[in-house]
Amino acid sequence: MARNTEKAQSMLYRFREAQAAELGLGTRSDRRPRMASACKSLRDCERWRGEILREISRKVAKIQDAGLTDYEVRDLNDEINKLLREKRHWENQIVALGGANYRRNMAMLDDDGKEVPGTKGYKYFGRAKDLPGVRELFQSRKKEEDEENEVLAFYKKFLNQGPSYFGDLDEDDKELLRQEEAAQQEDWQQAQAYLAETLEFSEQDELPAIPLPDPLSSTDTMDTDAEVEKSRLYARQAASYISFLQEEHLMAPKMPTREEMEQILLKLRKQALVEEYFGDEKS
Structure with missing residues (x-):
C-alpha cells in the first residue's frame, strides 16, 4: 500500500491537482478567502481576481447551453452575479493595497456587442434574458426608454436656437420692420376712431392730430424745453375738447x-x- 508521500509524487495526483487549480477548486489550504479584506498581499489579490474571472467566463459559456432547464439557468445567473460582486470586493482591496484600479465605469457587453441588461447591479446573461418574466421586464423598460427619447427629441428642437429664434435679429430685417410699422399705424388709427366714438364726437368734428409715439424717444426723459412745450401743446388741444379735464391732467408725468x-x-x-x-x- 502506497504511502501519502508516494501518492503526492504520482502522475495522476499531480494531474488532478492541476485540474482542480484550473477549475478554481484548489486544496483546502489554498482556497480563496471568504473576506477580501483579510488578504494583505497584492499578488494574492491579483491571483484571486484572475481566478474569479476564469470562473465567470466558464459559467457565462455554460449558461448558453440550450439543454439547461429554467431553474438551472436561474441558479447559474445568480452564481455569476455573486462572482461579479466578489470580484468588486477584490478590486477594492487591490486599490486599497496600492495596486491597479480595475473599477472602470464601462458598460458590460455580451457576445453580440450589446450592453448586458439588468437593474440595480443585477445582470442577466445568455438564456437568462429569455426566462419567463425577464423578457416582459425588458420590453416594458424599452418602451419607457423609447417614450423618453421621443420627448427628448421633441424638446431638442428648442435647444441652442441662437438669437434669431428669440427675435433678437428682427431689427435687421427691413421688410419685417416695414410690415410692423404698417400694422402699428393701422392699430393707432383704430384706437383714434375708438376714442372719438367713446367721447361721442360726430363726423363733422375735427379731432386734433394725435401723433404716433416714437419708441426710441419714449424711453428718454423730456429734459429739453422744446419737448416739454410740444407735449403741453398736445395736452392743451386735447383738453379743449374735454371740458372736465385740464391741461395738467393730460401732460406726460415728469420722471x-x-x-x-x-x-x-x-x-x-x-x-x-x-x-x-x-x-x-x-x-
Whole structure:
C-alpha cells in the first residue's frame, strides 16, 4: 500500500491537482478567502481576481447551453452575479493595497456587442434574458426608454436656437420692420376712431392730430424745453375738447432724475435712523 508521500509524487495526483487549480477548486489550504479584506498581499489579490474571472467566463459559456432547464439557468445567473460582486470586493482591496484600479465605469457587453441588461447591479446573461418574466421586464423598460427619447427629441428642437429664434435679429430685417410699422399705424388709427366714438364726437368734428409715439424717444426723459412745450401743446388741444379735464391732467408725468431719487432715498434712510434711535416724534 502506497504511502501519502508516494501518492503526492504520482502522475495522476499531480494531474488532478492541476485540474482542480484550473477549475478554481484548489486544496483546502489554498482556497480563496471568504473576506477580501483579510488578504494583505497584492499578488494574492491579483491571483484571486484572475481566478474569479476564469470562473465567470466558464459559467457565462455554460449558461448558453440550450439543454439547461429554467431553474438551472436561474441558479447559474445568480452564481455569476455573486462572482461579479466578489470580484468588486477584490478590486477594492487591490486599490486599497496600492495596486491597479480595475473599477472602470464601462458598460458590460455580451457576445453580440450589446450592453448586458439588468437593474440595480443585477445582470442577466445568455438564456437568462429569455426566462419567463425577464423578457416582459425588458420590453416594458424599452418602451419607457423609447417614450423618453421621443420627448427628448421633441424638446431638442428648442435647444441652442441662437438669437434669431428669440427675435433678437428682427431689427435687421427691413421688410419685417416695414410690415410692423404698417400694422402699428393701422392699430393707432383704430384706437383714434375708438376714442372719438367713446367721447361721442360726430363726423363733422375735427379731432386734433394725435401723433404716433416714437419708441426710441419714449424711453428718454423730456429734459429739453422744446419737448416739454410740444407735449403741453398736445395736452392743451386735447383738453379743449374735454371740458372736465385740464391741461395738467393730460401732460406726460415728469420722471425724477437720478440726483432727485438719491436725495429722496437719503432722506428716507435718515428718517428711518432717527425713528430707530430716538423713536417716533409724533408719539
